Amino acid sequence: MGVLVTQVFNGLSVGSILLLAALGLALTFGQMGVINMAHGEFIMAGAYTAFVTNQILGSAGLSLVLSLPIAFLVAGLLGVLLEVTLLRRMYHRPLDTLLVTFGVALVLQQLARDVFGTAGVDVPAPAWLSGPVEVLGFAFPKTRLFILALAIAAFAALAAGLRFTSLGRRIRATVQNRPLAESAGISTRSTDRLTFFIGSGLAGVAGVALTLMGSISPNLGTGYIINAFLVVVVGGVGQIKGAVIAAFVLGIVSAWVEYTTTASIAQVIVFALIVAFLQVRPQGIYALKTRSLA
Amino acid sequence: MSTLLKSRWAVLAGFAIAALLLFVVAPAALSPFRLDLLGKYLCYAMVAVGIGLAWGRGGMLTLGQGVFFGIGAYLMAMHLKLADAGPGGTPDFMALISSDGVPGWWEPFRSGIVTIIAILVLPALVAGLLGLATFRRRVKGAYFAILSQALAAAFAILLIGNPTSTGGSTGLNNFRGFFGFNLYDPVNRQMLFFIASGVLLAMVALARQLMLSRYGELLVACRDAEERVRFLGYDPANVKTVAYMIAAFMAGIAGALFVPIVGIVSPNDVGIVPSIGFLIGVAIGGRTTLLGPVLGAIAVAWAGTTLSETIPSGWTYLQGFLFMLVIAFLPGGLASLGGAWSGLRTRLRKPPPPSPTPVDPAELTGVNV
Amino acid sequence: MSVDYLELTDVTVSFDGFVAVDSVNLSVLPGDLRFLIGPNGAGKTTLIDAVSGLVKATGSARFGGHELVGQKVHRIARLGVGRTFQTATVFEELTVLQNLDIAAGRRRSALTLLRRRSGVPDEVAATVETIGLTDLVDLPAGILPHGQKQWLEIGMLLVQDAKLLMLDEPVAGMSAEEKDETGRLLHRIAEDRTVVIVEHDMDFMRAFATSVTVLHAGKVLAEGSVAAVQADPRVQEVYLGPGQHSEDEVAAVLGAEGV
Numbered sequence: 001m002g003v004l005v006t007q008v009f010n011g012l013s014v015g016s017i018l019l020l021a022a023l024g025l026a027l028t029f030g031q032m033g034v035i036n037m038a039h040g041e042f043i044m045a046g047a048y049t050a051f052v053t054n055q056i057l058g059s060a061g062l063s064l065v066l067s068l069p070i071a072f073l074v075a076g077l078l079g080v081l082l083e084v085t086l087l088r089r090m091y092h093r094p095l096d097t098l099l100v101t102f103g104v105a106l107v108l109q110q111l112a113r114d115v116f117g118t119a120g121v122d123v124p125a126p127a128w129l130s131g132p133v134e135v136l137g138f139a140f141p142k143t144r145l146f147i148l149a150l151a152i153a154a155f156a157a158l159a160a161g162l163r164f165t166s167l168g169r170r171i172r173a174t175v176q177n178r179p180l181a182e183s184a185g186i187s188t189r190s191t192d193r194l195t196f197f198i199g200s201g202l203a204g205v206a207g208v209a210l211t212l213m214g215s216i217s218p219n220l221g222t223g224y225i226i227n228a229f230l231v232v233v234v235g236g237v238g239q240i241k242g243a244v245i246a247a248f249v250l251g252i253v254s255a256w257v258e259y260t261t262t263a264s265i266a267q268v269i270v271f272a273l274i275v276a277f278l279q280v281r282p283q284g285i286y287a288l289k290t291r292s293l294a
Numbered sequence: 295m296s297t298l299l300k301s302r303w304a305v306l307a308g309f310a311i312a313a314l315l316l317f318v319v320a321p322a323a324l325s326p327f328r329l330d331l332l333g334k335y336l337c338y339a340m341v342a343v344g345i346g347l348a349w350g351r352g353g354m355l356t357l358g359q360g361v362f363f364g365i366g367a368y369l370m371a372m373h374l375k376l377a378d379a380g381p382g383g384t385p386d387f388m389a390l391i392s393s394d395g396v397p398g399w400w401e402p403f404r405s406g407i408v409t410i411i412a413i414l415v416l417p418a419l420v421a422g423l424l425g426l427a428t429f430r431r432r433v434k435g436a437y438f439a440i441l442s443q444a445l446a447a448a449f450a451i452l453l454i455g456n457p458t459s460t461g462g463s464t465g466l467n468n469f470r471g472f473f474g475f476n477l478y479d480p481v482n483r484q485m486l487f488f489i490a491s492g493v494l495l496a497m498v499a500l501a502r503q504l505m506l507s508r509y510g511e512l513l514v515a516c517r518d519a520e521e522r523v524r525f526l527g528y529d530p531a532n533v534k535t536v537a538y539m540i541a542a543f544m545a546g547i548a549g550a551l552f553v554p555i556v557g558i559v560s561p562n563d564v565g566i567v568p569s570i571g572f573l574i575g576v577a578i579g580g581r582t583t584l585l586g587p588v589l590g591a592i593a594v595a596w597a598g599t600t601l602s603e604t605i606p607s608g609w610t611y612l613q614g615f616l617f618m619l620v621i622a623f624l625p626g627g628l629a630s631l632g633g634a635w636s637g638l639r640t641r642l643r644k645p646p647p648p649s650p651t652p653v654d655p656a657e658l659t660g661v662n663v
Numbered sequence: 664m665s666v667d668y669l670e671l672t673d674v675t676v677s678f679d680g681f682v683a684v685d686s687v688n689l690s691v692l693p694g695d696l697r698f699l700i701g702p703n704g705a706g707k708t709t710l711i712d713a714v715s716g717l718v719k720a721t722g723s724a725r726f727g728g729h730e731l732v733g734q735k736v737h738r739i740a741r742l743g744v745g746r747t748f749q750t751a752t753v754f755e756e757l758t759v760l761q762n763l764d765i766a767a768g769r770r771r772s773a774l775t776l777l778r779r780r781s782g783v784p785d786e787v788a789a790t791v792e793t794i795g796l797t798d799l800v801d802l803p804a805g806i807l808p809h810g811q812k813q814w815l816e817i818g819m820l821l822v823q824d825a826k827l828l829m830l831d832e833p834v835a836g837m838s839a840e841e842k843d844e845t846g847r848l849l850h851r852i853a854e855d856r857t858v859v860i861v862e863h864d865m866d867f868m869r870a871f872a873t874s875v876t877v878l879h880a881g882k883v884l885a886e887g888s889v890a891a892v893q894a895d896p897r898v899q900e901v902y903l904g905p906g907q908h909s910e911d912e913v914a915a916v917l918g919a920e921g922v
Binding site: 503504506507508509511512514515518519521522523524525526527528529530 | 745752757776
């Protein structure tokens with residue numbers, strides 16, 4: 001019983017990080033078909049933003065709270081820059097965006113190495129996040145609970161924004177039928193740019209969260225990008241709630257597989273499980289239904 | 295008919311020149327060290343030939359070629375380690391970190407024949423399984439790219455996580471012999487270079503045959519309008535899987551030759567970054583062409599070595615910018631510049647070709663169906 | 664003793680509860696040139712989607728003694744069922760010859776596939792004549808004008824040796840002359856094949872249909888000769904709204920009779 005609770009909590013914890021990393025991807029991939037490999041480096045940029053903020057402010061508590069919006073802004077602007085300079089001319093060949101953004105990822109990584117060094121750096125966690133919370137004899141680390149809460153909050157904010165704001169309605173219209181949205185007077189150009197800002201900004205938030213998990217280094221993003229994409233693949237395109245379910249299911253499954261086998265085998269087993277899942281639902285958990293022929 | 299003949303002569307002449315360069319000029323002009331490097335580039339070029347087929351012609355963005363390259367490389371490395379250790383012996387690195395001896399699944403690769411068969415079969419087999427599992431369910435485009443990449447990630451993690459049997463993150467190195475030949479002997483190293491040259495030429499010939507064949511046309515048709523192909527009675531999943539398997543087959547052989555030539559294989563040669571790295575040469579050379587990927591891969595590998603020797607971080611920047619600029623602004627690669635040039639020349643030389651005249655509908659009548 | 668006819672029994676297609684095709688019964692014999700007409704959203708295209716395997720259906724669709732419902736698209740195609748699409752779908756980067764050759768090739772062995780094509784196969788040469796693209800065989804199909812793309816698609820069905828041809832608006836966007844040629848071509852094709860045509864062009868339908876099925880809201884509303892269907896008050900109601908209609912009104916929408 002104790003093992004079960006610990007493993008489920010571990011899974012939820014892994015899932016919350018996956019969700020933070022994948023939310024922005026689900027948004028940009030769903031709307032524009034852009035496969036942004038540099039998303040991982042936006043996460044890294046968010047983490048280093050937290051590091052720099054902490055260096056300047058000193059106070060761990062204040063800097064964590066402040067670095068969340070700052071990292072959102074930094075990563076979001078990086079995303080807009082990427083969209084404006086490169087991606088906007090490539091929407092008719094989405095597959096190629098993967099390679100272009102991989103190039104961006106290489107450059108950003110090397111840039112971070114040249115600025116911050118190859119070795120990992122630590123961002124101190126605030127005192128109010130140290131130690132565990134004891135519930136029914138189980139100890140839950142506060143940092144992990146904080147990340148879980150942050151992931152749920154990010155999802156709730158995004159879902160509410162999509163549902164209730166006019167920008168959200170524009171995004172949903174563009175996702176569902178781009179030509180129709182255009183002819184209805186929606187500027188899909190500026191919608192795309194804003195979507196990219198929000199999606200990339202979420203990567204920045206994910207980066208701040210990751211500073212609570214351990215030291216950060218320039219190749220921080222590469223460890224998360226693949227799994228984040230797998231979340232999008234399993235979740236399906238067009239609805240972010242698919243990403244939520246996929247992230248937590250993948251988190252719990254990989255935590256469990258890792259517990260019963262080893263970390264290195266677990267990755268292979270999870271991959272096989274995903275391929276098996278796609279045999280049943282190739283379109284992912286949720287899919288937009290269209291009647292168009294390829 | 296004369297153009298066909300001419301092109302056939304041109305092709306033969308091309309192969310002859312390439313053979314002359316590889317078998318006569320290169321060994322005479324290059325130091326043994328440089329010749330080894332060129333041999334390594336030739337291995338990358340073999341991977342590129344397969345990627346050109348699967349990605350350029352088949353539209354499958356294969357980001358996991360490192361897996362097949364790695365399977366070939368590790369199989370060969372295991373055999374060489376076992377052969378170095380002698381009959382029943384334990385490879386040096388294993389004896390160093392554990393006392394369990396040789397794992398059971400290593401044992402078959404004491405035999406050279408088994409190893410060679412496995413190198414030829416296993417990569418294509420893995421590709422065939424993944425290809426059928428995805429293409430049959432119409433998983434394609436970005437999803438396939440992500441899955442192939444995830445496979446590369448999982449493969450690298452698996453290698454790193456099992457140091458006692460795979461050498462972990464250091465990989466396998468320090469090989470002394472290659473099927474009975476001493477790897478420290480320069481004559482034998484030159485022989486390895488010749489083997490790599492011959493294999494690459496054979497692969498180019500195979501790729502050429504495939505591209506010109508009806509299968510090649512069908513593959514392009516699947517790339518451009520997969521659904522339409524289905525309505526003609528073909529299963530596009532099979533068509534695509536075959537191309538994917540051939541690409542894996544080529545990558546596997548490339549990996550197997552890489553090991554004796556370079557003398558080491560580690561997870562750094564097979565993970566996500568090297569797997570995508572294989573694509574940049576293909577993209578620069580021209581992904582849909584036959585020779586573009588080969589020349590592009592060799593050029594990029596050469597530039598990589600040269601630049602890393604002088605400015606270590608420069609290469610990462612250059613590689614990054616190449617990906618950005620070539621894919622975004624020159625998707626056809628350098629080959630498309632050549633095409634644009636010859637197109638311009640013909641346009642300057644003679645008047646534009648007449649636009650296709652609509653057929654007189656009267657021609658339609660009176661013909662029996 | 665021809666068994667190559669199309670028989671649909673209770674074919675139903677629904678998308679998330681919306682019934683697009685509702686228990687359609689239909690049989691089409693070889694030699695027939697059957698037009699499928701009906702207002703937008705009547706389920707015409709969905710019906711041929713169902714027969715060709717593109718959408719899931721229930722009920723039964725038999726052709727040449729084989730059940731088509733539940734089979735995969737390429738299996739259905741191998742049973743001799745061919746179709747075209749509203750927007751002509753050809754392989755744009757391949758030449759006309761390559762397009763036809765691929766369509767002709769599904770019975771070829773793997774070994775033939777791996778060889779280069781030498782010369783022009785007989786059936787391809789004959790079809791190129793039939794569809795009038797002889798002079799254009801080496802052009803990329805992508806640069807053909809719309810009408811010729813449609814002919815190329817029909818040609819692909821012919822070399823494919825389809826016994827059941829389902830064409831989705833084959834004359835949309837064609838000039839009057841091209842329509843005439845297409846109609847005559849279809850008539851010759853239909854002599855020994857089963858042909859089903861989805862069409863909005865009433866003049867074209869009137870000139871070339873041997874029989875007509877009218878679909879409305881996913882159901883068969885009427886069936887019979889052109890004249891009989893035009894005279895059917897239910898058909899007039901669907902196209903023109905309820906009430907009595909003058910002959911002129913009917914002629915304006917459904918085409919004049921007696922040609």
